[in-house]
Amino acid sequence: MMALLFNPVILMIVSVFFGMLFGNIRLGRFSFSTSGSMFVGIILGWAVVNYVNTIGADSEFYGIAQQVLAKNIIDKGFFDLFLVLFIASVGLLAAKDVGRVIRIYGIKFIILGFMITFIGAISTYGLSQINPMENPYYYSGVYAGALTSSPGLAASIESARVHSAKWIENYELLSSPEKEEILNMIKEDEGLEFQNITSLSEEQKNNFIQNAEAGVGTGYAVGYPFGVIIVIFAMNFFPIIFKIDINKEKFLLKEELRTGDNNKNKVKREEYQKTKTVYFDLCAFLLVCILGYMIGIIRVNLSVLGEICLGSTGGVLVAALILGSMGNIGPFCFRMNSSVLSLLRKITLAFFFSTIGLRYGYQVVDFLTGPGVYLVITSFFIGSIAMISGFIIGKYIFKINWIMLSGAICGGMTSTPGLGAAIDAVGSDEPASGYGAVYPFALLGMVIFSNLLNRII
Numbered sequence: 001m002m003a004l005l006f007n008p009v010i011l012m013i014v015s016v017f018f019g020m021l022f023g024n025i026r027l028g029r030f031s032f033s034t035s036g037s038m039f040v041g042i043i044l045g046w047a048v049v050n051y052v053n054t055i056g057a058d059s060e061f062y063g064i065a066q067q068v069l070a071k072n073i074i075d076k077g078f079f080d081l082f083l084v085l086f087i088a089s090v091g092l093l094a095a096k097d098v099g100r101v102i103r104i105y106g107i108k109f110i111i112l113g114f115m116i117t118f119i120g121a122i123s124t125y126g127l128s129q130i131n132p133m134e135n136p137y138y139y140s141g142v143y144a145g146a147l148t149s150s151p152g153l154a155a156s157i158e159s160a161r162v163h164s165a166k167w168i169e170n171y172e173l174l175s176s177p178e179k180e181e182i183l184n185m186i187k188e189d190e191g192l193e194f195q196n197i198t199s200l201s202e203e204q205k206n207n208f209i210q211n212a213e214a215g216v217g218t219g220y221a222v223g224y225p226f227g228v229i230i231v232i233f234a235m236n237f238f239p240i241i242f243k244i245d246i247n248k249e250k251f252l253l254k255e256e257l258r259t260g261d262n263n264k265n266k267v268k269r270e271e272y273q274k275t276k277t278v279y280f281d282l283c284a285f286l287l288v289c290i291l292g293y294m295i296g297i298i299r300v301n302l303s304v305l306g307e308i309c310l311g312s313t314g315g316v317l318v319a320a321l322i323l324g325s326m327g328n329i330g331p332f333c334f335r336m337n338s339s340v341l342s343l344l345r346k347i348t349l350a351f352f353f354s355t356i357g358l359r360y361g362y363q364v365v366d367f368l369t370g371p372g373v374y375l376v377i378t379s380f381f382i383g384s385i386a387m388i389s390g391f392i393i394g395k396y397i398f399k400i401n402w403i404m405l406s407g408a409i410c411g412g413m414t415s416t417p418g419l420g421a422a423i424d425a426v427g428s429d430e431p432a433s434g435y436g437a438v439y440p441f442a443l444l445g446m447v448i449f450s451n452l453l454n455r456i457i
Contacts, residue, residue, distance in 0.1 A: 091288070120449075
């Protein structure tokens with residue numbers, strides 16, 4: 001019975017089942033829909049960890065309990081699997097329109113991607129100056145978490161490693177306040193008192209670098225779930241708050257896309273529509289995932305800014321959009337029935353949300369009630385300011401249709417869970433085109449600004 005209770009598959013199924021029941025409850029025009037799985041997962045994850053912590057070393061279930069804690073309840077492999085499957089289905093659904101979207105909105109999406117990440121970085125820096133912490137690397141982690149950016153986390157950790165190593169390289173030449181900051185971070189790990197230290201041992205230097213990396217990871221773990229929550233609420237409540245008629249926006253978007261096509265593009269579109277469509281091609285779908293994953297691990301060196309890679313999310317999205325727009329290649333057909341892809345998207349999104357809730361549930365509750373509450377407030381503020389700024393710029397300056405803008409904002413925040421919430425909220429897969437067009441530029445912004453934050457905080 002205990003093994004069944006701790007079984008990750010059972011936990012995911014339970015959280016999805018009750019999450020969908022909860023998500024289908026409507027309060028006026030609002031419902032959590034698929035994201036309900038995350039909120040149930042948070043409660044379930046918190047309960048499981050609390051229970052596991054009560055199991056002593058003398059219990060026969062102690063070994064199982066420690067395995068649960070070691071894997072953070074749900075192995076990251078499940079998280080990555082459902083994320084890749086979700087993004088592949090979304091990309092194939094959006095492939096038919098992404099070319100038109102880029103032609104019509106072009107530079108607006110590029111600016112939007114950089115502005116959202118820039119405003120998030122400025123907010124992070126401002127809050128770090130209001131309340132400096134012993135481990136300043138928390139803030140770059142919270143920044144990546146609040147914008148739910150896994151590639152941003154990777155870039156921030158790498159940047160923190162390089163920056164912290166250079167910082168202590170000439171420890172003897174640093175000012176007294178700078179030395180004190182370094183010693184506080186090392187002391188936090190070693191539990192020692194430092195007085196009149198003129199140089200550091202190799203072990204102490206390594207501890208400092210490890211603490212810098214750990215600070216980024218902790219900040220991300222705090223910021224990520226709250227960043228997801230912010231996006232979900234925004235995608236559902238922005239239309240209510242700003243009185244946006246979704247049905248009218250859908251109609252206007254169709255007209256906008258239609259008038260944005262010239263004769264040459266109309267011919268291409270007609271040819272694309274005549275391309276063979278299959279019910280579902282499993283081999284083609286898996287090929288998208290494989291090629292996308294390979295694209296995602298390619299690293300490009302940006303000199304002083306470090307390396308950048310699209311990650312699994314960006315790589316699979318790019319592969320799905322390119323192959324989906326091509327239609328057929330040899331025996332593989334990437335034009336699949338939209339109803340099947342939509343169903344696959346919904347299922348994988350529900351399980352993806354459940355893994356988020358289960359993996360981060362305990363941290364969410366712990367930080368809401370513990371000493372890390374300032375980081376929670378910070379993540380809420382960063383995510384909210386970045387998103388609201390993106391909405392104002394996109395809606396009132398660039399006049400972008402809400403259906404497309406909802407996806408573009410999620411792309412600007414590199415928020416895959418947000419894209420799922422946007423699709424659910426508008427009842428259409430069209431936000432994915434905006435997401436796909438903005439995401440690469442936002443990702444580049446995340447890398448640049450994460451690097452800068454580690455240097456100036």
